[in-house]
Amino acid sequence: MTINDVFRQYGPAYLKTYGARMLPSHKKLIHDLAQCRTPAMGTIHWHCEHCKKDHFSYAPCKNRSCPSCQSDNSVKWLIKQFDLKLPVEYFMATFTLPDALRKIARSQQKLFYNLLFRSAALAILKLAEDEKYMGGQIGIIGILHTWARNLTFHPHVHFLIPGLAVSDDQKKIIFSKQHFLVYAPNLSKIFRAIFVKGLCQSGITGIDYDRLFSTDWVVDVRSVGSGQKAIEYTAKYVFKTAISNQNMLSCKNGMVTFRYQYYHSKKMKIIRLPVFEFMRRFLQHVLPKGFQKIRYYGILHPKRRLLFNIIRLLLRAKFNPPEKYLHYESGCRCPVCGNKMIFIERLRAPPMKVYWS
Template structure:
């Protein structure tokens, strides 16, 4: 068990009957707690040269799990890397006023408004930059609902190509983004969309936001522009990663949890100690509803037209070999930790899969090893 599994296991009944979690929260908690439990199935590997056995349990594949969430982030980074065209990209962060955050917490369907607003603003930005041709950029939006202190803070990370592709197959590079327009347009688009969804009761909040944010909501952009390979690795840290890494949890006493982070404003190291149920509430509120898409593609990257394929063939050749098979468990371990998990530690030969056990057949580990040993002996004799 890692420390998060220990915390949630110890307080499972209290979570279930006092916090009244959403079905999506409870489902991900159950998955995370049982992640890596051999009784839920796995694969038995064996070395046909020396008979060494290795049992690899199945994982939960939940983004809430610190192990599987990182794996999910790797997979999404791989998928994104093959989608990006080989041009510079700008990383922008669209933030909202603190008074609006609770609206998204109480009604999670409003999170769609964030995506719609960012998408419309980016497309309008490029539309204003060209009057004669319809240049369309490629952009990817990633929703984050948490800050470094784990509090509820929904915002959008957006990766935008520094250029657009016209309908007559012409690419135009763009090096200057109008951030004044982005700030004002994003504020207006989001408040209008929320007013339509919430109704007249939102008018006072909307008017106050216009008064307090005369120059629009804050839109942050990385000053350095990077090539697709570099920027994909950078934004990969935001793609479906777990709310908190186990390395950031410093201690757990049963009643209190201590964790640390570097404050975003000044990068100062901060350690916080809070009651364990408050810690759990901060974590589970960031679990999205089932089937809710936290990563969305817009503009050029959302289109699937034959004319766009020519663009990818023309300016995407270099990045096609950036990542290979990164979504496989074995390759992911090799890339992350520098060792091959299926190389026998005794004779340095490659291990082979002997048998797969599923969760509907609960088999004691002793029986698994006995069956695997018999199959390993058979393979060695046939070899």
């Protein structure tokens, strides 16, 4: 049982019931999930030079919200991040949108997600410049998540931060204190102030601003050691969808059963939902078209690459990914001998009736 199977079976009925109120991106995803790796997507012709055999597989939909099409992307991104890794202590900062704003954020996702990114990034960059903390310009990588593990709507941004700053005159490298970057309660207040100011400027009505200022906004900052584990942890979720096929258990009699790891106890829990509710929860995590869920700020921004490379040279940083990633190669492998195959062409009509996927 896969998520694609659920949408393949119940997608038409869901569209018939809710299609008039659905976003185009949600309709497209239902279409893509239903047709992914089926004859409707066409056929890919592969050739294995090792065993001299030809193979044919149904083409993937390549929708970024399809759980069957993202396996290679996370490893590619992970290797790229190891190339950016510095020999310093790393920190993870997490900024969570308060519950009072989640309902309206769900209906205006692009505005709220952009504001969440911008406010959180400005808050941490600003506080880090304070002489009490780093006293310079830091670099951060932000990744947006919109779900809790039970598929409920829970927008938050993770920032991966090397414990290093560059002075304003770019003549001095400053290192963080051991296991400490900034004070989270102060960061929370700055984040809240910047976000609420942006919300006021957006012109959105019906928001209780007094309640927002009387609520503590959840911000967590913690040391994650050398950064390798944090980079690997982050990579798992960069291209992950709200739920993976591995956690799907069954879809019977209009009910979907899946498992998830409970955050506090780390134990697996099983949840059963009506199929339309499961589909609704899954679709609410589809990002707006063209939305960039990974963003770089400060000295890690692509436009600051010259400065970053100078820092790498001064610190004698080396590109040294873990052994298990050294020989990674993307692409399809031969189902007979396991060697990497060569792409030949994409066909509209299948040349034979035997397929591998």
